Amino acid sequence: MKWMLTCKETSEILSHSRDSKLNWINNLMLMMHLSMCRRCRKYKEQLKTLYLTYQKLKINIENDPEIHLSDEVKEKIKKDLNQHSKH
Amino acid sequence: MKYSLLDIQDWVEEYGDTLYRFALSRVYDEVLAEDLVQTTYLAAINGLKNFAGDSSPKTWLFGILKHKIIDHFRKKKSISLEEISNLDHVFHASFDEKGRWTKGYLHWNLAPDEILENKELKKVLWLCIQALPDKLKLIFISREVEGDRSDCICEKYDLTLSNFGVIMHRLRHKLRDCFFEKGVSR
Numbered sequence A: 001m002k003w004m005l006t007c008k009e010t011s012e013i014l015s016h017s018r019d020s021k022l023n024w025i026n027n028l029m030l031m032m033h034l035s036m037c038r039r040c041r042k043y044k045e046q047l048k049t050l051y052l053t054y055q056k057l058k059i060n061i062e063n064d065p066e067i068h069l070s071d072e073v074k075e076k077i078k079k080d081l082n083q084h085s086k087h
Numbered sequence B: 001m002k003y004s005l006l007d008i009q010d011w012v013e014e015y016g017d018t019l020y021r022f023a024l025s026r027v028y029d030e031v032l033a034e035d036l037v038q039t040t041y042l043a044a045i046n047g048l049k050n051f052a053g054d055s056s057p058k059t060w061l062f063g064i065l066k067h068k069i070i071d072h073f074r075k076k077k078s079i080s081l082e083e084i085s086n087l088d089h090v091f092h093a094s095f096d097e098k099g100r101w102t103k104g105y106l107h108w109n110l111a112p113d114e115i116l117e118n119k120e121l122k123k124v125l126w127l128c129i130q131a132l133p134d135k136l137k138l139i140f141i142s143r144e145v146e147g148d149r150s151d152c153i154c155e156k157y158d159l160t161l162s163n164f165g166v167i168m169h170r171l172r173h174k175l176r177d178c179f180f181e182k183g184v185s186r
Helices: A007-019 A025-038 A038-063 A070-087 B007-025 B030-046 B056-075 B082-091 B114-116 B117-130 B136-145 B149-155 B159-186
Strands: none
Touching: A007 A025, A007 A038, A007 B030, A007 B159, A025 A038, A038 B030, A038 B082, A038 B114, A038 B117, A070 B007, A070 B030, B007 B030, B007 B056, B007 B136, B007 B159, B030 B056, B056 B136, B056 B159, B082 B159, B117 B149, B136 B149, B136 B159
């Protein structure tokens, strides 16, 4: 049994920990590695910052009044609806 | 309550933009988002007889749009080995043969809260996500942005949980790389 994770393995486990609960042994090995490795602690922080930025980006897009359908597209949809309802 | 063609045409004005923004925040592609909204309205007029008005028109349209988004990606071919190996490449390049960070350890020149408030950087992130292959993009958004459960995503896209884990990791890693190169390295 190998107790020390490499940085490469750590980066994968850090990602898995965002999708599901780690088993205790992986969790322990992750903690040990992070306590000793500044680069991996940074990586963990970067993943979290990106996660928060994705959330914010989504909210921005959903609420940005400058993002809208053009009038031409709306007219086209209405015209198509008209055509369609005749069939 | 009976609705008619005129009602649906009004709904284009009323809800079109909101539907469009919703679609855009899921597919990251302007042309595709327009198409999806249009398909949604056409489906609405076909199904108008069955719409009893139990929910509001807006909720009903959103329900249709969500299905159209899933349908669109379901019709796409499955994830290719080439796409996976492209992602793998970015990952492996970050480490040496002993599994230590090489140049892939990236120092960001901004603090997390500065990044969150920065409009330009969100644009960068948008472009990075937009450039992902179609199906991978949807899986990524479904998990990382929507917060859908991993097991549900696996079922929907016919993935094993371990493949899914690998894909998510490679995508997060790649986006971090892209974000760095185009955004926070200067």
